Amino acid sequence: MGLTIAQMQLSPNAKAAAEYVYAAHPDAVFTSGRRDARGQARAMAANVMRYGSAWLQDTYRDPAMVALLMTYTEEHVEDTSDVTRLANGFYETLIVHYAGHLTRFPHLRGDAFDLAWPRLRNGLIDRPRGEAICRTIESVPVPLGLKMILKKEGQLDVIHAEFAHAVEAVSV
Numbered sequence: 001m002g003l004t005i006a007q008m009q010l011s012p013n014a015k016a017a018a019e020y021v022y023a024a025h026p027d028a029v030f031t032s033g034r035r036d037a038r039g040q041a042r043a044m045a046a047n048v049m050r051y052g053s054a055w056l057q058d059t060y061r062d063p064a065m066v067a068l069l070m071t072y073t074e075e076h077v078e079d080t081s082d083v084t085r086l087a088n089g090f091y092e093t094l095i096v097h098y099a100g101h102l103t104r105f106p107h108l109r110g111d112a113f114d115l116a117w118p119r120l121r122n123g124l125i126d127r128p129r130g131e132a133i134c135r136t137i138e139s140v141p142v143p144l145g146l147k148m149i150l151k152k153e154g155q156l157d158v159i160h161a162e163f164a165h166a167v168e169a170v171s172v
Helices: 012-024 037-051 054-059 063-075 077-081 083-098 127-138
Strands: 030-032 112-115 146-150 159-163
Touching (some): 012 127, 012 159, 063 077, 063 083, 077 083, 127 146
Antiparallel strands (some): 030 112, 112 159
């Protein structure tokens, strides 16, 4: 069972895109939306534990951040067997070195969402249905500003969609 669009707490463009995808694919399973810094660190730690620290290099474009987190895992081997400890270490590393710059993560801005690849009854990925979802994402109206779609993050099979940031209206 996935997240509802409301549960994802997306920015306006990403929310509109999610609604567009859901209208075309009501069986789509949304797995992630807006995260706070701790949530981002938790997601990173869980994937590092599952796929190894090389997952960071395969997933993130910021080589300095990747180097910091990989160094953390090398210097704190004892944390790599416990996702909570590793997530706390990643969080502290990000806060110390990226304070004020964490909005570089689209999930922290609410500008990205992830979907699970649809599955066949035997548990294998249903590539044709997943590709149809990807084509729908690629066809979102231009003003929503699709910036990127990934069909994999490192070794993780996930559909990741990122959209241009839209400043939310503030009523006074």
